[in-house]
Amino acid sequence: MRAAGVILAVSAALALQTTLARFLVRGAITVDLVLVVVVYVALSAGPTTGLLTGAFAGLVQDALSSNIIGIGGLSKTIVGFLAGIIGTQFIVTQPLPRFVVFFGGTVLHAVVFMGLYMLLDLRQFGSPYGAVTGQATANAVVGVVAFQLVELLPGAVERRRAAKTRLRR
Amino acid sequence: MTLLDIRQRSGYLFLAVILGHVLLISAQVNSARGVPVLEAVTFGIFSEVQRTLSGGLSGIQNVWSGYIGLRHVKAENDELKRQLAAAQVTGQEQRALADRARGFAALLELRQHVKLSTAAAEIIGGAASADFLTLTIDKGTRDGLRPDMAVIAPAGVVGRIVVPSARSAKVQLLTDRNAAAGAIVERTRAQGVVVGAGEDRLQMEYVSEVADVVAGDVVVTSGIEGVYPKGFVIGRVETVEKSGTAYKRITVRPAVDFSSLEEALVVLTPTPAKEAGQGVQE
Numbered sequence: 281m282r283a284a285g286v287i288l289a290v291s292a293a294l295a296l297q298t299t300l301a302r303f304l305v306r307g308a309i310t311v312d313l314v315l316v317v318v319v320y321v322a323l324s325a326g327p328t329t330g331l332l333t334g335a336f337a338g339l340v341q342d343a344l345s346s347n348i349i350g351i352g353g354l355s356k357t358i359v360g361f362l363a364g365i366i367g368t369q370f371i372v373t374q375p376l377p378r379f380v381v382f383f384g385g386t387v388l389h390a391v392v393f394m395g396l397y398m399l400l401d402l403r404q405f406g407s408p409y410g411a412v413t414g415q416a417t418a419n420a421v422v423g424v425v426a427f428q429l430v431e432l433l434p435g436a437v438e439r440r441r442a443a444k445t446r447l448r449r
Numbered sequence: 450m451t452l453l454d455i456r457q458r459s460g461y462l463f464l465a466v467i468l469g470h471v472l473l474i475s476a477q478v479n480s481a482r483g484v485p486v487l488e489a490v491t492f493g494i495f496s497e498v499q500r501t502l503s504g505g506l507s508g509i510q511n512v513w514s515g516y517i518g519l520r521h522v523k524a525e526n527d528e529l530k531r532q533l534a535a536a537q538v539t540g541q542e543q544r545a546l547a548d549r550a551r552g553f554a555a556l557l558e559l560r561q562h563v564k565l566s567t568a569a570a571e572i573i574g575g576a577a578s579a580d581f582l583t584l585t586i587d588k589g590t591r592d593g594l595r596p597d598m599a600v601i602a603p604a605g606v607v608g609r610i611v612v613p614s615a616r617s618a619k620v621q622l623l624t625d626r627n628a629a630a631g632a633i634v635e636r637t638r639a640q641g642v643v644v645g646a647g648e649d650r651l652q653m654e655y656v657s658e659v660a661d662v663v664a665g666d667v668v669v670t671s672g673i674e675g676v677y678p679k680g681f682v683i684g685r686v687e688t689v690e691k692s693g694t695a696y697k698r699i700t701v702r703p704a705v706d707f708s709s710l711e712e713a714l715v716v717l718t719p720t721p722a723k724e725a726g727q728g729v730q731e
Binding site: 326327328331332335348349350351353354357358361364396400402 | 459462466471473477
């Protein structure tokens with residue numbers, strides 16, 4: 281059941297990432313929705329689910345792009361595993377720790393991803409510090425918002441039902 | 450339960466997934482040599498396995514070969530010893546042949562030097578009795594040898610032919626008691642007769658008491674007896690004594706070492722004295 285939800289989330293993120301990419305690009309700042317989903321799942325479900333989600337999402341993302349298949353998967357596997365470890369070892373329920381985890385996960389993903397490409401002499405990235413920082417910030421914001429929405433959404437529905445019930449009385 | 454196990458072993462799973470990704474990436478990326486990294490790494494690892502296996506097999510083969518080889522070592526060792534002995538014998542034969550060749554070469558040089566018609570002969574036997582100092586050579590009447598022909602060596606006079614047969618001849622050494630040769634002291638031209646003493650020394654007789662002869666003088670043949678060519682070395686004066694008569698007592702050390710003689714030359718050309726004698730007889 282959880283696997284189906286993970287697959288659905290990753291698919292939705294990919295769909296949004298691919299169809300709404302032009303709306304997500306704002307100068308040098310981009311958002312990696314797939315990575316956000318991976319970190320989110322890892323923080324929610326632990327390292328095993330996190331690394332499997334990262335591997336699956338990264339491979340699919342690599343397959344859909346023109347990259348070497350496996351580099352994105354490897355990067356997201358590492359991020360998913362470490363995020364899962366952090367989620368199980370530390371209390372990551374407040375927006376700031378979540379922000380840090382999303383931010384750090386994105387930076388780590390960029391380091392591994394770009395490092396592998398440069399190590400294999402397949403691509404040069406110049407000075408990506410600004411782009412990585414912007415993406416990490418954007419991912420962290422999106423991730424924290426996603427967490428808040430998911431956590432607030434069930435309560436809001438109940439509160440709306442409760443309010444309707446009080447009005448009827 | 451299985452899912453729980455997987456969760457508990459997330460570290461192993463993580464490593465497995467990472468390894469899978471590395472393999473996947475390696476399969477797509479070419480190395481600097483243009484070969485996919487996965488193929489290069491796989492081949493490298495497999496080649497090391499092959500090297501290890503090959504080394505192990507070679508070691509086993511060497512041990513086995515050594516064990517099997519030990520069974521044949523003794524027979525092979527015996528065979529090698531036999532071959533070594535044969536080679537040593539052959540080496541000695543070759544060395545002997547080389548010495549003989551050097552001897553013949555020296556004889557040939559002498560032969561060209563003296564401008565005499567000679568026949569090279571090899572010593573094939575010694576004296577049958579110690580009282581008669583003779584040698585046997587491998588040339589005879591078939592080779593033109595006749596009695597009283599002189600026999601010489603590179604170092605000096607050897608003797609004369611006394612009994613020739615068809616294929617061999619007996620040579621009387623100059624040291625024999627019955628041998629004699631006309632002689633001259635080379636330095637002073639003092640004349641005399643060298644006779645054998647039956648030992649390893651010669652006596653020079655009939656040398657005037659007033660003749661100038663000292664130890665170390667070279668004594669050569671005079672050719673007066675008609676056997677030996679003139680001017681060939683007989684030996685060196687060893688001692689000079691006054692005998693109280695009109696002649697000196699002179700001991701001569703032969704120039705030729707008869708004990709180590711292996712080859713000699715027989716002078717076929719008649720000496721002038723012999724030719725003169727033959728002319729008188731005719």
